[in-house]
Amino acid sequence: MxxxxxxxxxxxxxxxxxxxxxxxxxxxxxxxxxxxxxxxxxxxxxxxxxxxxxxxxxxxxxxxxxxxxxxxxxxxxxxxxxLPDDENSFFLGSDFHLHELFVYREPLRYYMKFQEEAGIPIEDRYNIAQFYEESNSEFVILENLVSQGYTTVNRMDPITLNFAEQSVQQLAKFHSLAFVLKKKLPDYFDEKIKSLKYQVNFEGKWTTFLKNIYPVTMSELNDDKKKKTEAFLPIVVEKFPQYYKDTSVGCLCHGDYRANNILIKVDGGVIKKIIPVDYQVIRYGNPITDLIYFIFLGTDQQFRKDHLENIKNLYYDTMIRFLKYFDMDVEDYFPRTQFEKEFVAKLDFGFMSAAWLFPFLFASEDDLPEINGAIDKVEYKVDKRMKCRIEGIVDDFIKWGYL
Known part of the structure; x- marks a missing residue:
């Protein structure tokens, strides 16, 4: 040859x-x-x-x-x-890229080392894609998991219970390993992890963007619901940045843990393995936001009615079990009482995340939004499936007393 x-x-x-x-x-x-x-x-x-x-x-x-x-x-x-940075945006893609590069080079390598040293069975580990050292400030090179039979779920369809359970277990292990890193390498954690902030400027352009995209998400609601969501917009503008800045529970957060950032291998209709990817929005913050973000961007109203409590408990119970591999008690890092309070207190983060991400999540594949240029002039063409999903979220938050 x-x-x-x-x-x-x-x-x-x-x-x-x-x-x-x-x-x-x-x-x-x-x-x-x-x-x-x-x-x-x-x-x-x-x-x-x-x-x-x-x-x-x-x-x-x-x-x-x-x-x-x-x-x-x-x-x-x-x-x-x-891609080249857009000076008109409220974020710089290069900042996100450098965060992802850092995560693969350092924290995720520690996570693999910790799991190996603890003797955790392969099937019970947090799964990490192979990273190539040739990656640099221009690109990240990983193994091509698709060539190995991995795929993603449809970003517009509600997730299944099996997918949700396995994904939440992986998320709990990811957060648990952050606590392990904090215990084993406290100086490193303080210097390198606590400095990872969400790379978005929440002043000026972000507010303009949010005020323009918010009505797109709510456009097909009936008049009464639309008025309720319009009245909530000032609260979103004020509270959403606070959630990203909250470090009441010090943890390394994925930042964009949603269904199409999770690769799955299916055999005989059963999910055999999942591997989370896309760490460019990694940050130091409160792990509750990752969990709530995942739930509300991936589930429909019926799923939340049937499984929300169980999914929440599965996440925490997985942390309890996983940390035992390291002779650690989750109560020392994220007490159950605090976890329950944080979940309720930050539940509206799910509504806020859906409010600005749904037009991207449900963007028609034949007419994707052009996000370069003036952010107040972006046009969005969304799939009809968005209407049912946002209606279900609004109904839930009306029932829960937020709207």
């Missing part, structure tokens, strides 16, 4: 060929080829189109196939390449 890098061709699923790789990324891939021991290789790369699940990065997948001293080998990689 000769060394071969496929030329660029058009493809309905994006663009194929090594020409989709930037010069820097191409050099990084060459370094991977060398480090993986390829004697000869064929490299095929293609960009992925936007599908409404990703707005801040360009996505590329590449397959390296060839021979090593040990025999035939295939390496599939997935790349998140940073």
């Amino acid at each position: 000769q060394d071969y890098e496929k030329s660029e061709v058009n493809n309905k699923n994006g663009v194929c060929g090594v020409n989709v790789l930037s010069p820097t990324l191409h050099e990084a891939v060459k370094d991977i080829i060398k480090r993986e021991g390829y004697l000869t290789h064929e490299l095929n790369a293609r960009s992925l189109p936007q599908d409404g699940a990703n707005y801040m990065t360009k996505l590329v997948v590449a397959t390296i196939k060839g021979k090593t001293a040990e025999g035939d080998k295939i390496t599939d990689i997935f790349v998140k390449e940073i």
Whole structure:
């Protein structure tokens, strides 16, 4: 086999060929080829189109196939390449990217080490995608889990109970490992973790953005419900940033823990394994916000009626059990009484998150919003499924006394 890098061709699923790789990324891939021991290789790369699940990065997948001293080998990689910053936005994508790069290089490596040292069975660990050291300030390179049979659920459909249970258990383990990191490396935790803030400027442009997108989410409510949600908007503007700044429970939070940021492997209709990804919104804060965010962006009203209490309890009970591997008591870090109070006190974070994210979560795949440029002029075309989901959330929060 000769060394071969496929030329660029058009493809309905994006663009194929090594020409989709930037010069820097191409050099990084060459370094991977060398480090993986390829004697000869064929490299095929293609960009992925936007599908409404990703707005801040360009996505590329590449397959390296060839021979090593040990025999035939295939390496599939997935790349998140940073897009140029938009000076008109209320956030900088480069800041989020550097956070994700840091998390894979440091905290997640500690998490893998801690679990190994504690002798936690593979099937009971927090699952982490393989990270390649060739990642840098321009891109993050990971194993391509899709090539291994992983997929994501449809971002617009309500999640199933089985998916919710496994996802919440993984989230509880992720937060538990933050407490382990805090105990084992307190100086590191104070210096590196506590400094991770949510990279959004909540002044000026954020307020303008929120006031413009909020009516889009509420547009199909009846007049009475619309008035109730309009009256709540000033509270959202004031309280939402406070939730992101709250550190009453010091923890490393995922920040964007929702269904389409969780990859699943299904066998015979049963979810066998899940791997959380997309850590660019990682931050130091209150873990309750991750749990509530996941619930309200992924479930419908009937699910919350049937399972909300059980899902909440499963999260906490998983922390109790998982921390025992490290001879730690969750009560020393997140007492049950505080957990229950925090959950009730911050429940409206679910409404607030849905209020500004639903137009992106339910963006029509054939007409995605252009978020570059003037944020007060963005047009949103949303799927009809959003109406039922936001109505259910508004109904819940009316029933709970928030609206």
